[in-house]
Amino acid sequence: MRWLKITLHEHDVLVVGSGLAGLRVAIQLAKDFDVAILTKVHPLRSHSVAAQGGINASLGTGDSWEQHAFDTVKGSDYLADQDVVEILAKEAPRAIIENERWGTAFSRTEDGKIAQRPFGGAMFPRTCYAADRTGHNLLHTTFEQALRVGVKFYNEWFVTSLVRDGDHVCGLTAFDISTGDVHSFAGKAVVIATGGFGRVYSHSTNAVINTGDGCALAFRIGAPLKDMEFIQFHPTTLFGSSILMSEGARGEGGYLVNALGERFMDKYAPEKMELAPRDIVARAIKTEINEGRGIDDQYIHLDLRHLGKDKILERLPGIREISIYFAGVDPIDEPIPIRPGQHYSMGGIHCDKNGMTPIEGLYAVGEAACMSVHGANRLGGNSLLETLVFGRIVGQRIAEYLPNAQRPSSTCVEDEAFKIRHKLQEWLLKDKGENPSEIREVMGETMDRLVGVFRKESDLKAALTMIRELKERFKNVFAGHSDKRFNYSLIRILELENMLDLAESIAMGALMRRESRGAHWRLDYPERDDENFLKHSLFTKVEDYVKTEIIPVNLGMFDVKERTY
Amino acid sequence: MKLRVARSREGGEITHYDLYKIETKKGMTVLDALFQIQDKMDPSLSFRYSCRGAVCGSCSMLINKEPRLACRTQLSEVQKEDMKLKIFPTLSDIPQGWNPEQEILIEPLPNMPILKDLVVDMSRFYDALVSMELWVDSIEGDEYHLQSIEERKKIERYVNCILCAICYGSCPVNAINQEYIGPAALAKAFRFSEDSRVTNSSRYIEAAKSAKGAPLCDLIMNCVKSCPKGVGPGGAIRQIKSR
Ligand SMILES: Cc1cc2nc3c(=O)[nH]c(=O)nc-3n(C[C@H](O)[C@H](O)[C@H](O)COP(=O)(O)OP(=O)(O)OC[C@H]3O[C@@H](n4cnc5c(N)ncnc54)[C@H](O)[C@@H]3O)c2cc1C
Ligand code: SF4
Ligand code: FES
Numbered sequence: 001m002r003w004l005k006i007t008l009h010e011h012d013v014l015v016v017g018s019g020l021a022g023l024r025v026a027i028q029l030a031k032d033f034d035v036a037i038l039t040k041v042h043p044l045r046s047h048s049v050a051a052q053g054g055i056n057a058s059l060g061t062g063d064s065w066e067q068h069a070f071d072t073v074k075g076s077d078y079l080a081d082q083d084v085v086e087i088l089a090k091e092a093p094r095a096i097i098e099n100e101r102w103g104t105a106f107s108r109t110e111d112g113k114i115a116q117r118p119f120g121g122a123m124f125p126r127t128c129y130a131a132d133r134t135g136h137n138l139l140h141t142t143f144e145q146a147l148r149v150g151v152k153f154y155n156e157w158f159v160t161s162l163v164r165d166g167d168h169v170c171g172l173t174a175f176d177i178s179t180g181d182v183h184s185f186a187g188k189a190v191v192i193a194t195g196g197f198g199r200v201y202s203h204s205t206n207a208v209i210n211t212g213d214g215c216a217l218a219f220r221i222g223a224p225l226k227d228m229e230f231i232q233f234h235p236t237t238l239f240g241s242s243i244l245m246s247e248g249a250r251g252e253g254g255y256l257v258n259a260l261g262e263r264f265m266d267k268y269a270p271e272k273m274e275l276a277p278r279d280i281v282a283r284a285i286k287t288e289i290n291e292g293r294g295i296d297d298q299y300i301h302l303d304l305r306h307l308g309k310d311k312i313l314e315r316l317p318g319i320r321e322i323s324i325y326f327a328g329v330d331p332i333d334e335p336i337p338i339r340p341g342q343h344y345s346m347g348g349i350h351c352d353k354n355g356m357t358p359i360e361g362l363y364a365v366g367e368a369a370c371m372s373v374h375g376a377n378r379l380g381g382n383s384l385l386e387t388l389v390f391g392r393i394v395g396q397r398i399a400e401y402l403p404n405a406q407r408p409s410s411t412c413v414e415d416e417a418f419k420i421r422h423k424l425q426e427w428l429l430k431d432k433g434e435n436p437s438e439i440r441e442v443m444g445e446t447m448d449r450l451v452g453v454f455r456k457e458s459d460l461k462a463a464l465t466m467i468r469e470l471k472e473r474f475k476n477v478f479a480g481h482s483d484k485r486f487n488y489s490l491i492r493i494l495e496l497e498n499m500l501d502l503a504e505s506i507a508m509g510a511l512m513r514r515e516s517r518g519a520h521w522r523l524d525y526p527e528r529d530d531e532n533f534l535k536h537s538l539f540t541k542v543e544d545y546v547k548t549e550i551i552p553v554n555l556g557m558f559d560v561k562e563r564t565y
Numbered sequence: 566m567k568l569r570v571a572r573s574r575e576g577g578e579i580t581h582y583d584l585y586k587i588e589t590k591k592g593m594t595v596l597d598a599l600f601q602i603q604d605k606m607d608p609s610l611s612f613r614y615s616c617r618g619a620v621c622g623s624c625s626m627l628i629n630k631e632p633r634l635a636c637r638t639q640l641s642e643v644q645k646e647d648m649k650l651k652i653f654p655t656l657s658d659i660p661q662g663w664n665p666e667q668e669i670l671i672e673p674l675p676n677m678p679i680l681k682d683l684v685v686d687m688s689r690f691y692d693a694l695v696s697m698e699l700w701v702d703s704i705e706g707d708e709y710h711l712q713s714i715e716e717r718k719k720i721e722r723y724v725n726c727i728l729c730a731i732c733y734g735s736c737p738v739n740a741i742n743q744e745y746i747g748p749a750a751l752a753k754a755f756r757f758s759e760d761s762r763v764t765n766s767s768r769y770i771e772a773a774k775s776a777k778g779a780p781l782c783d784l785i786m787n788c789v790k791s792c793p794k795g796v797g798p799g800g801a802i803r804q805i806k807s808r
Contacts, residue, residue, distance in 0.1 A: 047616065
């Protein structure tokens with residue numbers, strides 16, 4: 001039986017994920033060490049490719065890293081760790097210069113410099129961009145360089161578990177999508193760079209593959225998750241597919257209109273109207289829908305018609321293209337249906353500024369990590385930056401660690417592969433049980449409705465009960481009759497298992513945090529409460545329950561103030 | 566609305582077609598329909614996906630005999646569209662029983678070995694990136710290069726390539742000659758040679774002019790017609806040929 005054949009691989013460093021963060025770590029290490037990347041999709045299909053707006057760095061005359069750091073800390077509602085923010089802001093120009101020298105085609109100013117645009121929450125136009133395709137440009141360039149330095153790739157391999165031996169990590173198991181076989185990988189260091197977990201919500205701007213696998217796998221071997229309750233919602237995502245509709249549409253003068261045909265922003269932000277900060281607009285739209293003034297009770301309209309055909313064609317071709325291709329609506333003739341949706345995961349694997357987790361040899365970086373550089377609210381343009389700056393730093397740290405690391409035992413990873421194979425086989429051999437897509441839909445809908453833009457105790461308790469019920473139902477999940485090779489249904493079940501764990505910790509965190517801070521808005525506790533909650537939340541799996549605790553924030557450079565704009 | 570989907574359990578060739586009845590809603594794409602099949606009707610159907618927003622290049626396939634991104638193709642629009650491609654056998658061979666009035670035909674992207682159902686083996690397409698060394702031979706430095714708006718404009722359309730391989734799947738030369746490295750890799754080589762910041766630009770043109778490259782192109786221009794991102798590799802190849 002081929003199913004029984006387990007193959008063992010060995011590398012110094014195993015990087016899980018080939019988005020910007022994973023690639024950058026691997027590039028740092030490839031010259032001196034044996035480093036391999038495992039990724040569930042080809043590297044160019046990673047979600048980093050979808051980032052539009054840009055990447056921050058204080059390159060402009062008159063700007064400074066200190067100002068960048070301050071904007072970041074203030075934007076984070078003072079929950080970011082200031083020592084980490086300092087590194088982010090100081091290293092930013094270096095990261096941009098490096099990527100530009102690798103070939104990224106940044107947009108330019110009249111005098112040939114890298115163009116920078118203003119972004120929400122920043123006091124200076126410091127967001128470098130490559131048209132509205134910044135992530136695409138950075139990812140393709142960084143991947144080219146990874147090929148140049150000869151990084152070893154396992155493309156279309158789904159990592160199924162991490163393996164721990166006492167206080168250190170010794171490797172992982174992974175499922176070769178093309179064959180359906182489970183292999184074991186021994187490594188001295190493992191890096192989690194698996195990105196965000198937006199798909200825990202059903203309305204998310206994230207790629208379908210953003211299921212937070214790495215966070216859940218690390219959690220399962222005892223690495224704590226941090227600040228999971230902080231989820232950023234974007235006010236304008238396309239109804240139906242939830243594809244991001246950038247702020248540009250409102251910047252050019254688009255109106256937000258409810259079912260009664262009213263431009264309702266005057267009730268919420270009479271001065272700034274549609275151009276108020278993201279969280280305010282998201283809450284306004286949500287209120288209109290909740291109070292029955294949404295269209296079909298589900299969405300509101302982004303109306304561009306008054307801008308006229310010429311302006312739409314000239315300034316907003318991207319928005320128009322997305323509306324036509326993804327909603328069948330031409331904004332020249334019809335208003336665009338939009339609603340708020342999940343956009344970014346501020347929380348993630350608890351680690352320090354070098355990506356080190358409490359488990360020796362286990363590192364985290366990128367959106368999967370929580371160092372914490374974004375605190376309670378991420379500023380646009382800082383997350384791409386985080387991947388490149390900390391990708392390099394984590395690589396450097398691992399290079400220091402490797403010479404003294406012990407060689408992992410291969411038996412521990414082989415035993416684990418045996419267990420995973422057994423688990424998958426059980427799912428596949430069943431002939432009836434719970435339908436995974438139904439569990440996925442209920443989970444997403446529950447998170448949207450009860451752990452969304454507005455939160456309150458009764459909702460959060462109901463959500464937690466529902467998620468735990470779904471976890472019970474999941475135990476009896478039925479994989480359906482499928483084939484061994486390219487079994488994406490099975491992949492989606494593994495992802496669902498991961499998301500259920502993350503959904504639970506998000507709801508727990510939201511319930512525990514009895515204050516409103518950054519992206520976390522509690523109707524029953526509308527004030528920020530620094531005395532009790534200027535703290536990170538931590539979630540650790542202990543046998544069959546989740547232990548929660550709070551730990552201090554690293555302050556220092558900037559005093560904690562009220563966040564007003 | 567029905568979808569007639571090519572199936573290939575073991576890979577190699579299409580063994581049969583399965584017919585699925587889709588519950589449609591406004592704005593629904595071919596990719597949405599495939600997920601509906603996988604979720605509600607047939608978990609064994611394999612296809613690639615990631616961003617569902619036409620930026621990652623995962624979901625290229627043949628839809629009603631035209632190579633397209635499934636996530637950017639509205640079910641309601643499929644029947645209206647026509648790329649006017651020059652035909653080769655994979656595009657002209659109509660499977661038995663297909664009723665184009667009522668069914669959308671879904672097949673794997675042509676010109677690459679089928680691995681399973683709609684999943685094809687893209688190694689030949691990706692290998693060109695390495696064999697032609699399609700990257701900047703970067704030199705360390707403390708400052709970024711200046712580049713004028715006009716200089717950047719020269720490479721912009723090529724930089725927009727998402728490496729979805731639709732051009733490769735639409736090309737009649739790729740259909741008959743496995744050696745041909747295909748339009749996207751040539752356009753990418755041209756992108757580096759045209760970049761004002763690149764100092765050794767001739768190496769990219771030389772790579773593009775190798776025996777398996779530009780000389781094999783017959784300037785049929787299916788790549789220009791089918792590219793979902795307006796890259797137009799054919800124009801780049803024409804220029805490479807003239808150098
Ligand atoms: C629509 C949109 C627009 C954005 N725009 C901006 C912007 O303008 N500026 C900005 O700064 N940020 C932006 N962001 C955020 C930013 O894009 C992300 O935070 C960042 O790209 C994350 O990079 P990453 O390397 O951490 O993860 P990703 O790029 O998501 O990569 C994750 C990798 O992990 C792999 N992986 C996951 N699970 C597994 C598994 N089980 N086994 C094997 N491999 C696995 C995947 O294959 C993938 O390669 C945007 C986000 C969205 C959704
Ligand atoms: S040139 Fe166009 S069709 Fe070809 S790979 Fe690039 S984006 Fe796809
Ligand atoms: S799923 Fe990314 S291009 Fe279609």
